[in-house]
Structure formats: C-alpha cells, structure tokens
Amino acid sequence: MNNADSAAQSVRTMYAERFATDLTDNRAEQQELSSQIERLRARLEQLRADETWLTGMQAALPGETAPPRPRRAPRTGEKPAEGDTSAGTPVPGPRPAGRAKARPSRARTGGKKATAPAAAPLHQLIRALMPLGEPRLVREVHADLTEAHPERGTSVQVVRNTLETLVKRGVVGKGIQKGTAMYTATEPVPSENENAPATD
Incomplete structure (x- = not known):
C-alpha cells in the first residue's frame, strides 16, 4: 500500500x-x-x-482652408451618392479622354509582399530559426528570435508555449536532458515553391 x-x-x-x-x-x-x-x-x-x-x-496658413475629415471609403461595387462632394473641396476638372482610366495603385499591387514578413506567424519564425535535428533550449530559441526579429518583443514563456504547440503538431520533437527540456526540429522548413503546381 x-x-x-x-x-x-x-x-x-x-x-x-x-x-x-x-x-x-x-x-x-x-x-x-x-x-x-x-x-x-x-x-x-x-x-x-x-x-x-x-x-x-x-x-x-494664409489662403488655406481646413481639409475635410476623411470618410469611410465605399465598399466594392458601391457608387458614391450624387452631390456627396464635401463643401469647400475643389472639384477636379474633366480629364483628357486618353487618361480616363486611372493607373493601378502601387500600394495595392505591392502591399502584400511588403508586409508579409512582418505579419508571419510566430510559429513559422521560430521553426525557420531551428536547424533540423539540432536540440535547442527555449532560451536559445528566444535569443535567436530576438536577434532576427527584435520588433516582435516576445517573452521566453511565449516561445516555450509556441514550441509546445509545434510538438503537438509533430513538427518539433521534445526530449529531457539533465532535467532540462530540449526541442529538436524533426521536419525541414517547407520551401516557398513546395506547393506550387508542377509544370512540364
């Protein structure tokens, strides 16, 4: 007993x-x-x-009037109501026929690529910093993350939590060495073109 x-x-x-x-x-x-x-x-x-x-x-300033406060942009396909121009806002004159079509905005075409690295999920950033098959301590992973992405400002506890999530997904392995948890990447980082369709 x-x-x-x-x-x-x-x-x-x-x-x-x-x-x-x-x-x-x-x-x-x-x-x-x-x-x-x-x-x-x-x-x-x-x-x-x-x-x-x-x-x-x-x-x-002399000769200047206060600009109107910006309003919510109309949804896609929604036309602004007639006579909805704010008072005091100069109405642009008619454009030449050859320039009737507006150019595409640069921000619209290149915005996604510019913000993609900063908006990457934390687990992707952590996995990319872990060499395949090399055991790492939580503090080592946190130090590498802080050095590579100082703008994230992530704590050691959050890194540990993220590693545990990766362990549950089977992407990272976990072992105990001398009473300390060690995390090892068990799968290679997927390349950008890995899911691209094959072409002959």
Whole structure:
C-alpha cells in the first residue's frame, strides 16, 4: 500500500507541476497581448491628436482652408451618392479622354509582399530559426528570435508555449536532458515553391 500511495503522489505532483507551468505560460501570453493592445491604443490616440493639431496649423496658413475629415471609403461595387462632394473641396476638372482610366495603385499591387514578413506567424519564425535535428533550449530559441526579429518583443514563456504547440503538431520533437527540456526540429522548413503546381 505504501508503494501505491507513493506512486499516486508522484503522479499528482508531476501533473500539478505541468499544469502550473502551462498556467504561467498562458498568463504570460495574455499579459503580452494586453500590453500590445494598450500600445496600439496609445499610438492611435497620439495619431488623432497629431491630426487635430496639423489640421489647425494648415487652416491657419494664409489662403488655406481646413481639409475635410476623411470618410469611410465605399465598399466594392458601391457608387458614391450624387452631390456627396464635401463643401469647400475643389472639384477636379474633366480629364483628357486618353487618361480616363486611372493607373493601378502601387500600394495595392505591392502591399502584400511588403508586409508579409512582418505579419508571419510566430510559429513559422521560430521553426525557420531551428536547424533540423539540432536540440535547442527555449532560451536559445528566444535569443535567436530576438536577434532576427527584435520588433516582435516576445517573452521566453511565449516561445516555450509556441514550441509546445509545434510538438503537438509533430513538427518539433521534445526530449529531457539533465532535467532540462530540449526541442529538436524533426521536419525541414517547407520551401516557398513546395506547393506550387508542377509544370512540364
């Protein structure tokens, strides 16, 4: 009976430690996301204050009138109502017939490629930094991520949480060496053209 009680106590202790670690990681990620939201809100308020100040300064210039506040752009296929031009906004004259068709916007054609690296998911960035078959500590992966992508500002706890998710997906393996968790990439990083259709 003593051996059985001891084994049960050991199992309870193991699960208690695991749940405590997962709970700590969860709360750390919540805190990081909350901080990011607060920073974005503060930045938005600052931009609005700057807009008000700039509008007032522009209106104070001789011969200048305050520009109208930007309105929500109409949805695709939706035509603006007639007579909807804001008062005080100069109406452009008719264009020559040869220039009736507007040029495509540069921002529309190249915007996705410009923002793709910054918007990449965290698990993709972490996987790309892990050499195949080389065990890595969480702190090592975090250091590499901070050096390669300093703008992410991710904590060690969030990196550990992401690695655990990759372990569940089978992309990364996990082992214990001298009581420390080691993570090893088990699959190569997929290339950009891997899913492209083959052409003869």
